[in-house]
Amino acid sequence: MRTMVGIVGGGPAGLLLSHLLHLQGIDSVVLEARGREELEAEIRAGVLEHGTTELLVETGVGDRMRKEGAVHHGVNLQFDGRRERIDLEGLTGKTITLYGQHEVVKDLIRTRLDAGGEVLFRAKGLGLQDLESEEPKVRFVKGDEEYELRCDFVVGTDGFHGVSREAFPEGARAEYGRRYPFGWFGILVEGPPSTEELIYALHERGFALVSTRSPEIQRLYFQCDPDDDASNWSDDRIWTEMHARLDTDDGWTVNEGKIIQKNVVQMRSFVCEPMRHGRLFLAGDAAHIVPPTGAKGMNLAVADVRVLSRGLAEFYRSGSTGVLDNYSEICLKRVWKASRFSWWMTSMLHRFDGDNAFQYRMQVAELDYVTGSRAAATSLAENYVGLPMEWREDPEAIARTTEGMDA
Known part of the structure; x- marks a missing residue:
């Protein structure tokens, strides 16, 4: 089998990347170990950042989300027997949308299949080869047959336990993280x-x-x-x-x-650096995991593939590797900030082993400050609705990566 971009993992990151590439005329094949029914039935929470909802709408997969999703203009922090509201829209001009991750997956699967996209369900990745060559390969098994997918690039969106990250040579990556005691x-x-x-x-x-x-x-x-x-x-x-x-x-x-x-x-924080080796790129949970307190998991995956799709479009349009060469640096700036925010929210709102009355009163004091200070509330709101992608603020980078793009 031969394609331009081989995508290992058919969750929201892999499916959205395939869709974004299709809009640019770039072929891809998505390999997903689970069946379609199993994938669509896996009920997962979904707090979508403002930028995530905009991207889904702009690229034609947001119609059902706009009809069925719940737009929230604020969130509530409850402590010490009282409840205080953070006005997200009033502080940032942006909102969030509650729409399950599994619903996003359903929309993306339908969109890709309706467009004739190749999404191979029950195709389990076995390993990746020749990642430093111009034709990396993905070995996978479907049914009783083993196959080899040859491509220009491989993207690993197969989660924490997938084969993609393990394909990095020994010493080629560093991993940071912690498990929470709750x-x-x-x-x-x-x-x-x-x-x-x-x-x-x-x-x-x-x-x-x-x-x-x-x-x-x-x-x-x-x-x-x-x-x-x-x-x-x-x-x-x-x-x-x-x-x-x-x-x-x-x-x-x-x-x-x-x-x-x-x-x-389970609760954990995890970051892999770099998010690229040769012609293999990691995105989503394959590269980073955050505790759900900050509602950043799927949004980080969307941010990853947004950058990667533009880098690949630039490569196929002009041969330039500017964005691809800086993919890790671009994404990890946002990943570490989202990891910090998720860690901060988790630390502020959970009781840790050995916590005493002093620690609890410190948490109450912090919540009282966050909800009583406009500056502190704005900081929380900015992070919650989604920080801007700094690389997009560079006019030259924008011009270089958006020229001639439909989306």
Whole structure:
């Protein structure tokens, strides 16, 4: 098999990259280990930054998101028995959109298949070869047959446990990260919403989050032991914990409903440097992971492939490798800032092992400052709605990477 760009991983990063390349007349093949039904049924949260929603709309895959997604103009921070709102739009002129990651995946799959795109489901990557040559190769298995995909470039969007990052030669990459001593216990609930906008809560018992998916489906989380098992929690025990952490002194209470899903989410921060070796580029979770507190995971993946698609378009249009050569540097500036923000939000809102009353009061004081200072609230809001891509602020870079591009 032969294509221009081989993409290992059919999640939002790989599918969006394939779509962006298609708009520039660049062929690609997407290899995804899971089946389409499995991929589309994997329910994942989705807080989309302002720039992410703009890109989806501009490139023709945002129609259903605009109809069904919930635009939020602010978020709430709850602590010390009270709730304070951060006015995202008032402070930045931008909003966020709640639209599940799995819904984005559905839209992208349909768009790629309708356009005749090659998305090979149940195609498991086995390994990458000749990454420093002009024709790198991807070995994969589909059914009982093993295949080889030859291409000009390979992009690894196959997540933390995929084969792409492991294809870097020994000593060619550095990895930074930490595991957090807690996880999130998540539930999906059939019932009326408890709030119109997200609630991030600090409580002496630990963190909690209320997120509205739709008028009928709600998503709620609370901090838990990362090694806990969802089967250990009865519905009554879950609602008792939710009420303890979320009900406020003014009489507000979280709405209950039928729990249709329970799971425990692990928490980690991880960054791989560089995000390129030879003609292999990493994007999304294959290169970096952030705790979900800052709502940055999918948005970072979108930012990666946005840069990469422009670099590849520049290469095929003029032969220039300017953006591709600087891909890691461009993306990692944003990755590290998003990692900092996610770490800060996590540290401010969670109880750590060995925390004492002093540490808790420090967290309350920080939340009181953030919600009481316009400057501090603006800093949170700017990061939450999405920082600008600094490379796009360079007029020469913009002209070099956007000339003649349809999108």
